[in-house]
Amino acid sequence: MITMQKLGIGAVQFIVAIFSGYCFYTSSKGLYRPWHSYTLLSLLTLNILLSISIMELVAGATYWGLALPFWYYSLFGLKKGFIFSAVVILLSAVVILIRTDTNIFMPFRTVFNFTLVYCSIWLVCHIYEVQNQKTSKFLRSLALQDGLTDLQNRHALKADFRAFHNSFDCLHMLIIDIDHFKNINDKYGHDIGDSVLINVANVLKECVQGKEIYRLGGEEFVVLYIDISDMEAYTKAEEIRIAIEKSVFYSHKEDIKLTVSIGVSSLHPDHEFADFLRAADQKLYQAKHEGRNKVCS
Numbered sequence: 393m394i395t396m397q398k399l400g401i402g403a404v405q406f407i408v409a410i411f412s413g414y415c416f417y418t419s420s421k422g423l424y425r426p427w428h429s430y431t432l433l434s435l436l437t438l439n440i441l442l443s444i445s446i447m448e449l450v451a452g453a454t455y456w457g458l459a460l461p462f463w464y465y466s467l468f469g470l471k472k473g474f475i476f477s478a479v480v481i482l483l484s485a486v487v488i489l490i491r492t493d494t495n496i497f498m499p500f501r502t503v504f505n506f507t508l509v510y511c512s513i514w515l516v517c518h519i520y521e522v523q524n525q526k527t528s529k530f531l532r533s534l535a536l537q538d539g540l541t542d543l544q545n546r547h548a549l550k551a552d553f554r555a556f557h558n559s560f561d562c563l564h565m566l567i568i569d570i571d572h573f574k575n576i577n578d579k580y581g582h583d584i585g586d587s588v589l590i591n592v593a594n595v596l597k598e599c600v601q602g603k604e605i606y607r608l609g610g611e612e613f614v615v616l617y618i619d620i621s622d623m624e625a626y627t628k629a630e631e632i633r634i635a636i637e638k639s640v641f642y643s644h645k646e647d648i649k650l651t652v653s654i655g656v657s658s659l660h661p662d663h664e665f666a667d668f669l670r671a672a673d674q675k676l677y678q679a680k681h682e683g684r685n686k687v688c689s
């Protein structure tokens with residue numbers, strides 16, 4: 393660029409190179425921040441648009457513009473990828489049209505071909521990103537959702553615990569365990585046992601306002617409450633216990649009624665996930681020991 397007397401664009405390219413190195417370093421150290429992507433891609437876009445505007449078109453800088461949709465979609469996702477790709481094709485087409493030397497190029501054909509290739513790459517990136525988002529959503533639901541009740545599972549509980557632990561001082565956990573669930577399976581069969589679990593999950597969804605309801609496995613459920621007092625946590629547990637006691641879970645030949653025992657724990661500052669769970673489990677054990685259909689906190 394120095395020998396070609398293009399100092400401005402040379403300077404931008406130099407900054408892009410330095411900043412790319414910085415981004416590589418920060419991501420390899422796990423220090424990546426979203427503004428890195430925005431700055432890097434803004435600089436790259438500026439560099440490419442400047443090249444298209446200043447350099448001779450025959451030098452081929454235009455072709456770099458074709459890579460932009462790929463970078464936008466891979467770094468910014470579907471929505472922003474679409475917007476940035478659309479803005480760039482409009483800007484590039486105008487610049488190429490203005491700059492095309494009619495003695496050498498036929499302007500509309502140049503713009504047409506550039507736009508066509510750009511749009512095909514853009515379309516492929518868009519379809520790929522749509523698929524990618526669908527797959528990620530599906531895999532996320534497989535990893536974090538309980539297949540039977542559609543509640544969140546133990547992995548989700550752990551992840552939420554970590555997030556809440558960092559942001560809130562006050563957290564309560566309710567472990568809800570169906571009493572004598574084995575008898576329901578033994579008497580009515582496993583399929584009806586499954587429907588009972590689904591119905592219990594539905595009653596929990598009705599009782600609990602937030603979405604922090606999880607199935608730990610088997611006939612054990614967990615609810616997390618943020619920023620409430622010990623007394624409020626106990627009251628909410630009682631409400632759940634009574635709601636389940638009053639519900640009818642499966643009407644076929646006869647109504648199935650059931651009860652739950654609930655253990656409540658409150659978070660201590662030095663609690664890890666296992667300690668928090670263990671504390672609630674101990675209270676649950678106490679509730680079972682004291683005759684079931686009971687809340688212990």
Ligand SMILES: Nc1nc2c(ncn2[C@@H]2O[C@H](COP(=O)(O)OP(=O)(O)OP(=O)(O)O)[C@@H](O)[C@H]2O)c(=O)[nH]1
Nearest residue numbers: 569570571572573574575577582585586609610611
């Ligand atoms: N239908 C069905 N049953 C399950 C599922 N997961 C675990 N179970 C059954 O849940 C029952 C749990 O039995 P226990 O651990 O003895 O507990 P319980 O009978 O509820 O007795 P207490 O908890 O002491 O009141 C077992 O019979 C398991 O087979 C499931 O996904 N579906």
